[in-house]
Amino acid sequence: MTNLNNSDANPVHHEPHESVYDGLLVNDAHWAFGTDFEDPLAGVDTTVPDGVDPAELATYCVMLADDALIASQRLSQWCSRAPDLEEDIALSNIALDLLGQARLLYARAAAADPSIVPAMPEGSPVPPEDALAFFRGDQEFRNVRLVEVENGDFAETTARLLIFSTFRLAILERLTASPDAVLSAVAAKGVKELTYHRDFAGRWFLTLAQGTDESRRRLLTALEGLWSLKSELFEPHAVEASVGVDPSSVADEVDLILEQVFAMSGVPRPEVLPLAGIQRRKGRDGLHTEALSKLLAELQVVARAHPMGQW
Amino acid sequence: MEALERARAVAATVTDPEMPMLTLADLGVLRDVAVGADGRLVVSITPTYSGCPAMATMRDDLVHRLQASGFDDITVKVSLHPAWTSDWITQRGRNALAEHGISPPGVAPSGPVLLSLLPIRREVSCPRCQSDDVSLTSEFGSTACKAMYQCRACLEPFDHVKEI
Numbered sequence: 001m002t003n004l005n006n007s008d009a010n011p012v013h014h015e016p017h018e019s020v021y022d023g024l025l026v027n028d029a030h031w032a033f034g035t036d037f038e039d040p041l042a043g044v045d046t047t048v049p050d051g052v053d054p055a056e057l058a059t060y061c062v063m064l065a066d067d068a069l070i071a072s073q074r075l076s077q078w079c080s081r082a083p084d085l086e087e088d089i090a091l092s093n094i095a096l097d098l099l100g101q102a103r104l105l106y107a108r109a110a111a112a113d114p115s116i117v118p119a120m121p122e123g124s125p126v127p128p129e130d131a132l133a134f135f136r137g138d139q140e141f142r143n144v145r146l147v148e149v150e151n152g153d154f155a156e157t158t159a160r161l162l163i164f165s166t167f168r169l170a171i172l173e174r175l176t177a178s179p180d181a182v183l184s185a186v187a188a189k190g191v192k193e194l195t196y197h198r199d200f201a202g203r204w205f206l207t208l209a210q211g212t213d214e215s216r217r218r219l220l221t222a223l224e225g226l227w228s229l230k231s232e233l234f235e236p237h238a239v240e241a242s243v244g245v246d247p248s249s250v251a252d253e254v255d256l257i258l259e260q261v262f263a264m265s266g267v268p269r270p271e272v273l274p275l276a277g278i279q280r281r282k283g284r285d286g287l288h289t290e291a292l293s294k295l296l297a298e299l300q301v302v303a304r305a306h307p308m309g310q311w
Numbered sequence: 312m313e314a315l316e317r318a319r320a321v322a323a324t325v326t327d328p329e330m331p332m333l334t335l336a337d338l339g340v341l342r343d344v345a346v347g348a349d350g351r352l353v354v355s356i357t358p359t360y361s362g363c364p365a366m367a368t369m370r371d372d373l374v375h376r377l378q379a380s381g382f383d384d385i386t387v388k389v390s391l392h393p394a395w396t397s398d399w400i401t402q403r404g405r406n407a408l409a410e411h412g413i414s415p416p417g418v419a420p421s422g423p424v425l426l427s428l429l430p431i432r433r434e435v436s437c438p439r440c441q442s443d444d445v446s447l448t449s450e451f452g453s454t455a456c457k458a459m460y461q462c463r464a465c466l467e468p469f470d471h472v473k474e475i
Binding site for chain 2: 092093099100173188191202203
């Protein structure tokens with residue numbers, strides 16, 4: 001018998017300390033996430049080229065960034081909920097790529113035209129990219145409505161990702177020739193990432209279509225439901241047509257690729273009328289479905305409660 | 312420019328936070344070490360993927376290592392163009408990856424982007440037993456730059472650095 005001979009109920013000896021995390025917090029650089037914000041365009045020449053209107057360039061970058069941010073937030077909602085671990089990781093990876101694109105594009109917008117950034121309280125440490133993501137209301141978001149609607153099931157997420165990534169890849173491929181060197185570089189990087197996203201969605205589309213009766217039924221239902229939001233992608237907003245890529249110019253190419261996937265999957269092209277706007281205003285004009293307000297409430301609540309917060 | 316040579320040598324020793332068997336130089340992320348007009352050291356790095364969460368850590372590691380070697384005025388800037396490609400991983404980097412059980416990338420694709428509905432065919436062999444009989448588990452892995460494979464011969468699951 002060992003007599004611990006310890007009056008303390010706990011036989012394990014502890015050195016006195018302030019917090020169990022003390023030792024972990026000595027060097028912030030151990031943490032890849034959340035220690036500080038780095039300007040994603042640090043040192044990059046952000047001079048707006050001659051002949052490009054800075055305000056229009058900024059608005060266009062916000063449109064592209066909003067698409068990416070909202071799509072990323074929706075995909076992130078799958079984290080820990082996907083059908084299996086591999087798909088969970090895949091969706092999170094895709095979300096991360098899109099979040100990265102959003103950061104670069106918000107930073108580019110803010111550098112082109114600082115007046116586009118929401119005003120923050122004096123001395124607030126919130127960087128411009130965060131002010132744009134967290135401190136704008138739903139009517140200031142310029143994303144297409146396709147990316148904001150609820151996730152639905154895995155089939156719906158797959159169908160949406162196929163449509164969205166096919167569209168975005170076509171746009172970014174053309175933007176590599178943008179007169180704005182920053183936008184062109186962001187696009188060139190994005191093309192490499194979107195290639196993987198589109199293939200991922202296309203393969204799952206095929207798998208679900210040719211899988212079980214239930215997976216096929218769900219996929220067809222999902223596609224039918226999302227199709228009304230597709231034509232909006234190709235309706236040019238004045239800003240897109242002037243400083244970016246006119247989205248109507250990629251409609252045929254996107255359709256061709258979607259037809260390719262449908263043909264291989266044995267899925268008929270849906271015949272659904274487009275979802276109308278209100279007085280012709282849609283996502284790019286700041287007119288959204290209720291789903292965006294709820295998404296933003298969750299995305300923004302903490303940041304908005306702490307406009308002076310240092311993360 | 313002896314100091315510049317020394318700074319380059321120091322920067323070249325800094326490793327990747329997520330794949331510490333690789334230096335940032337061997338990964339192709341360290342693009343340049345130069346002295347600016349104002350005399351300060353300017354180090355350029357490029358992200359592997361747009362959302363790479365390790366950029367801040369890379370910057371901090373570079374600054375700390377260079378400061379420890381006597382350089383005190385350091386700017387780390389982002390280089391976006393040209394976009395990082397896995398082709399920039401050096402032969403030494405590829406060897407280091409393989410030695411640590413990570414399959415190095417093949418040649419990055421170029422030309423028009425084609426839709427591929429079948430699994431990507433790569434010349435991948437198991438970094439553990441060198442068998443070519445491997446299967447793709449997922450195009451997305453523990454970090455943005457890797458895909459997951461499993462060896463059918465020795466059953467080892469392993470990462471493969473994707474070609475981009």
